[in-house]
Amino acid sequence: MLKPFVPPIEYEDAKEQAIDILTQMTLDEKISMIAGHNMFFTKGLERFKVPSMYMSDASQGVNIRRELDDQLEKSVAFPCSIALASTWNTELAGTYAKSIGEECRAGEIAVLLGPGINIYRVSQNGRNFEYLGEDPYLTSRITENYVLGMQGTGTIATLKHFVANNTDYKRRTSNSVVDERTMHEIYLPGFEAGINAGAMAVMTSYNLVNGEYAGQNKDLITGILREKLGFKWLVMSDWWSVWDAQKVIASGLDLDMPGEPRQEYPDYTKKPEHFVRYSAKSLIQEGKVKEADIDKMVTNVLTTKIAMGLLERPIKDTSFLKNFDEHEAVALQTGRESIVLLENKNVLPIIPSDEIYIIVTGEYADKIPFGGGAAEVVGYDQITMINGLKEMYGDKVSHIENPTDEEIKSATHIIYSTGTFDSEGWDRPFDLPDTINQEILHITSLNKNTIVSVSSGGGVNMNAWNKDVGALLYNWYPGQLGFRAFAEIISGKTNPSAKLPITIEKKFEDSPGYGYLPSGSELYTGWDQDHRIIDPIQDVVYDEGVFVGYRWYESKHIEPLYAFGYGLSYTTYAYGNLVLDQKVIPAGSPLHLSVDVENTGKMDGQEIVQVYVRDMESSVPRPVKELKGFQKVYLKAGKKKTIDFTLVERDFSFWDVATKKWKLEPGVFEICIGSASNTILAKAQLEIK
Template structure:
């Protein structure tokens, strides 16, 4: 049975919803044990004592370990996957591998669900909880957070990331890094860069222009670096013709020069091939073993690689570990507060589950009416989660059926394969559908034909059908979205997230999640179609290593997600930022101060939001900026501020969103810097990218 959760919704929101409204909010990096100069000095002292063989051994991993130097009392460092919790691995004897000192870890909701909360403070708490479990297990490097921008819905790793918008992703990531590293656990930003497909991922070549890299694909990394992240992992794919982990342009130019990163850069597993290029690219650590670096000593003897290149790599590893105090301490003091972490996971699911549709206010389901509720479908009695490196086993895992029975009691009836009569006799039908997404492969946007037909059969038999979707990204819902009574997007909810979903169905929790993506009507209508080689499908069985390198052309440039839909005048099925509530909200009294300003000025966008309903709830207010007089093609609107605000029935609040120079800027490919041009800008305020409530025009002098 499910343990009783006693914290009520209003208290959760009051505690959890923090004012977060501008790009220019200061994020102070974790106070490392040693600053860069001090850590560099310590690293240099050790480096001078190392033999060449020891240096070569240090710069290649040992499975999930960063190697140590026993002779010099430098211990090995344990790393672990990944963004949504600590992925534990067990040996054949049932023992946790690599000397990890914990036997269980919390399975948090998927990062894309975390992004759906639009609550940066919750991202901090989520990551801090993960960091505490890492430290208790003597894990000092988390191989996350992942932050590759959602470009195509078929990408098998979308669930590990933070959606399609660089501003939203950046705000969530900087708080994630702060929360994680506050525990003394190193955050590893991944995957740098341009990793937007898992189809034959080591054979894909992302052709991306400079402006798109800077405006769309790098800001989340920039935010993580500015927040103090101490590690970055390169990607499997090529960028413009070179594998990222051995690309001088990607690492030394984009990452180190443009973003100012100065700490540890590691490869993804088995993703680099040329040891000479690796030694000069800026990479420091090849994982999980020496593959490209095998035989590197002979290349040094031949003069093809300099020992100073190896020194640079080894020194960066040492410097980073000294900075976080990894060589001076091991386990965090005290026991893990798993109950607190589980509550953070539950709060995340409460705030990130999205109500997409609610015809005739069928939800919430009043328990007083004693509805006969039939539940059926894919994840009714089976746990929904993603796979691969992001898989976290968890504990106290609650399947949807059990959560519903706890919430609704004997009103719930489960049928694996209900008959037409059974469907018709139910007052409400809950239909569970979804996908299993994982790294290493993409999956079709369309549901399997059997699943699609089942939904159509159910809704034809009972118009009071509520569809619950568990997936890592968008799926095709066009054939039945207008026929069902309600749609809830539950993503991969983590070990206790189904409790939150049951609460939303009953009304105990008022939904407040908003889409961090756009969900298209048809995949053929999107910017990503076609992205596969001609004639190939995502299910192509050809082994990855036998597949030729193929190009993925980012022809849309900066027009990604809702930017693309706006520019092409294509209506998505559900737009970016969309999400319903059991409350209603009004917007009024928009003021922008000053209305005429220079690029050095901060601009304050203020307006009033009111809860006009009888139900307490939260609204995510969103501020978009449009450049009316731009000299280069720019999106119709771009998210530049947001705030999640909790309001009692009838309550009003004055909201202030602060914009700065970057809010009005684009990347100038001529000057190689951000540029804000004089002219008119439209400030738009709304509840989604399509639901604009207020707007006004301002002028930059």
């Protein structure tokens, strides 16, 4: 069990100090504390030594806002969050977050607006790259380590976006209709894990949830977040995402961000009366809210600042600037462990030699792919794909933008780089342009040693050509050094170890979220549609329930293109000797189990051992199996290790809507050990009485 983060000043002591300050504040001062200030800041109060807090976006590192003064000169561009999830490395997740947190401290950033932990429901979601995949268990384990790594630096982590924000198509007029069981089993566990790890901020989402905007939804914020999940710190809105100041004040939200209109968008998108700062005093005067309601909000804002020690020490600490080399090393290691090898017909690795000649072509051969929106991070000293490969192969590799047929035939290998530009504010198609598909098919017809590299924030349709290529790698958005890691994998210097944190379907119609777009509508790009609050509210009904991701494909017997948890290596592994410490246990008792894993190949490597649980008979529909444990283990060639796991009552339970609690039904369960959700290599049965 992880020990949760404990702030420098304990909650009760911080709250006592907050209330002492509160009793001395004027109403105007109180109102100033519950709304943003200068777009990305909270308001400070000099007479109480309460500092303003600067908030910066995350997901690929620190977003440097060049329009503001006193910004960091540079920040490391890390592989994006979904790439981090592909490592399945919880320790690395903590180190990754620690690195970003140190850069926050160096840049006087008090609050990082991350991690993003919304579940990957549809492959077209423009913000999937900011999140941690489709599975709530994997998301939870990465999240809790991220929170500990981030807040250990003195930077506040923000869990976002609460909740059920799983599309960016007209997100301000999108109503997520989610039943109670689905909410608790799929969409809340990541937030619960982050809260249990000690996260000190939560950001609500743009969308409505079951008919009310998330940022002014009392059932969500007070009922679920505060009462059920026990969150006691700062809750903020996303920028321009709440519309009724009275509801906001009553909901349990503490901070309306950014607290003021945005001039460059039409008035109808956000009016002054929507903002807490403009309306709070008149609402009190009219008796619609009480000053005590404002006091609760101010107390939470102050308590969070005080507990993190922000009244006692500077937010900025330039001593962390000396750690940037370490951060680059973490970014590189994340790249090494996040690139997923999906196909390999003995084409890889390409060992450097005088006999090889590699042509690199495609959109991302000479530029760094990245996700857009608030999470965009530029980085510095960028290594492009061609740069990384030239470091490895020298003049044995060339970048040719439009190689001729003869040039394609003359090369020993072709590396074709493609991908998508995913961004906050809109969704993008699952299908690649047909010109890309035809180009790949043409190249593979001329050279069987064609390696395709995909850089994207989520799954794309590769069904037209994935079996024709010699090798296929998924790079996600790799950051400033990810293509150096790519070159290491291509050459065999690094053995790929990543596994998919998502299922990639053969066609979008196969997915659980298919049909989420309103009838007759089309995808768009750009920000204009995102701000059209005058559009009608559109329901997005989560009628698949708990059957998200691999749960859906397995229950519907739909074969995906690539399964959740899948990824190849340059070596091979054998599983055996699955042992349960008991075959029958009483309800509530933990189960200890072990399995042997052996590296049966000729190269050292890392394997991700996955534990799934299947309920053989249940009173409610349950998935075929669910991930309930995993470990990433390093094994030298020819070596074997025994891997231990412990499963607890929650791992066998489902959310019972009648009792509004987790419920374990006694019966027979199957413990499944595998290297992917569709590759189970050992099974054992357990009876729970």
